Amino acid sequence: xxxxxxxxxxxxxxxxxxxxxxxxxxxxxxxxxxxxxxxxxxxxxxxxxxxxxxxxxxxxxxxxxxxxxxxxxxxxxxxxxxxxxxxxxxxxxxxxxxxxxxxxxxxxxxxxxxxxxxxxxxxxxxxxxxxxxxxxxxxxxxxxxxxxxxxxxxxxxxxxxxxxxxxxxxxxxxxxxxxxxxxxxxxxxxxxxxxxxxxxxxxxxxxxxxxxxxxxxxxxxxxxxxxxxxxxxxxxxxxxxxxxxxxxxxxxxxxxxxxxxxxxxxxxxxxxxxxxxxxxxxxxxxxxxxxxxxxxxxxxxxxxxxxxxxxxxxxxxxxxxxxxxxxxxxxxxxxxxxxxxxxxxxxxxxxxxxxxxxxx
Numbered sequence: 001x002x003x004x005x006x007x008x009x010x011x012x013x014x015x016x017x018x019x020x021x022x023x024x025x026x027x028x029x030x031x032x033x034x035x036x037x038x039x040x041x042x043x044x045x046x047x048x049x050x051x052x053x054x055x056x057x058x059x060x061x062x063x064x065x066x067x068x069x070x071x072x073x074x075x076x077x078x079x080x081x082x083x084x085x086x087x088x089x090x091x092x093x094x095x096x097x098x099x100x101x102x103x104x105x106x107x108x109x110x111x112x113x114x115x116x117x118x119x120x121x122x123x124x125x126x127x128x129x130x131x132x133x134x135x136x137x138x139x140x141x142x143x144x145x146x147x148x149x150x151x152x153x154x155x156x157x158x159x160x161x162x163x164x165x166x167x168x169x170x171x172x173x174x175x176x177x178x179x180x181x182x183x184x185x186x187x188x189x190x191x192x193x194x195x196x197x198x199x200x201x202x203x204x205x206x207x208x209x210x211x212x213x214x215x216x217x218x219x220x221x222x223x224x225x226x227x228x229x230x231x232x233x234x235x236x237x238x239x240x241x242x243x244x245x246x247x248x249x250x251x252x253x254x255x256x257x258x259x260x261x262x263x264x265x266x267x268x269x270x271x272x273x274x275x276x277x278x279x280x281x282x283x284x285x286x287x288x289x290x291x292x293x294x295x296x297x298x299x300x301x302x303x304x305x306x307x308x309x310x311x312x313x314x315x316x317x318x319x320x321x322x323x324x325x326x327x328x329x330x331x332x333x334x335x336x337x338x339x340x341x342x343x344x345x346x347x348x349x350x351x352x353x354x355x356x357x358x359x360x
Contacts (some may be wrong), residue, residue, distance in 0.1 A: 017045040017049060020049060021052060027056055029074045029075065029077040030075055031078060031079045032132075034139075035132055035135050035136065036051075038139075039051075039135065044234045046233070051127075051131060051132075057125065058093060058128070058129055062077075062089075065096065066085070069084070079141040080141060082132075082141075083143055086146050087146040087147075087149040087150050089146070090126070090147055091150055093129070094122045094125070094153065119153040119154060122153040129147045130145075161299055161300065161301075161305050162305060162308045163204070168309065170296065171200065171204075175196050175197045175291050176193060178193060181290070191274065194252055195257075195271060195272070196287055196291070197252075198250050198271070199213060199279075199284060200306070201245060201246050202246055203288075203303055203310075205243060206241075206246065207307045207314065207327060207328050210284050210285065210303035210304070212232065213230075213303075214279050215230065218257070220270065223247060223250075225241075226241055226242055226243070227239050227240060232329045240327070253271075257270075262276045262277060263276035285302060285303060307328070311327075311336070321336055321337055324336050
């Protein structure tokens with residue numbers, strides 16, 4: 001088996017994201033270039049893109065609502081002006097983004113749509129503002145950090161939506177047979193069912209993210225060790241192991257791929273679209289939705305829900321939250337624990353029922 005190579009999808013997407021980030025930075029106060037350069041070594045491009053867009057909203061709020069910034073243009077704002085903002089101002093900003101008209105991503109003009117922010121959205125925007133203040137306070141440009149005094153909006157957790165064992169079986173059966181698909185969908189089904197089964201089996205059988213799945217190359221798969229190498233967020237490489245059913249689905253698809261090669265013979269992408277190019281995240285999302293709508297009608301299933309299904313099953317099987325965190329690629333085990341609290345309660349109940357007081 002050839003040595004795993006870095007995913008071309010990740011490199012291509014990184015180039016696009018970097019260009020997009022540059023465009024967003026050009027719409028911010030000039031001094032922000034220093035900030036983004038300073039955090040480049042500790043954050044991913046996508047994280048910086050998110051920060052850039054949220055900071056654009058923050059500075060827009062200041063120029064629209066703050067007495068000391070009203071009428072100012074972004075290019076006129078200096079880092080020391082951040083000292084004019086109080087903790088109460090930032091709390092007003094979080095109230096402001098509860099529902100607001102956003103800027104266009106590629107200009108300083110506001111769009112026609114209204115955005116409704118959940119607690120998660122507000123927390124992300126506060127994180128961007130906190131990061132900015134933390135950087136300039138450390139560099140000595142400002143003397144206060146009001147963002148640190150603002151409490152993070154309380155996140156109301158939602159129950160995990162996942163598939164039960166019989167629902168996983170129903171979904172995979174539907175992918176293989178396509179019996180409940182529309183007449184139009186069935187025309188394409190014969191061409192795609194081997195690939196679709198391999199993709200969905202991989203997602204639900206390993207818990208990898210959909211972006212990691214589409215980023216796989218043929219050379220990343222190693223059937224000797226029943227594993228493949230993926231590129232995690234931030235570019236970190238990780239080896240993921242799979243079982244017999246995933247191995248069979250992947251093996252069948254790779255044999256099919258040899259008979260239906262990509263349009264570019266040098267393209268190492270594992271999963272190909274109908275046009276012979278690397279399949280996109282959006283195409284996989286639509287494909288999962290297509291099968292799930294007929295196989296699991298009462299649940300809205302996405303690739304992320306397949307990841308949750310794997311994580312829950314692994315936790316119930318091993319009862320090891322640290323193992324689950326490692327396999328899913330969570331940097332903080334508390335992230336994993338937060339998602340699987342309900343599962344943890346189920347395990348505790350099962351354990352309690354195993355304790356005998358007077359029975360042998």
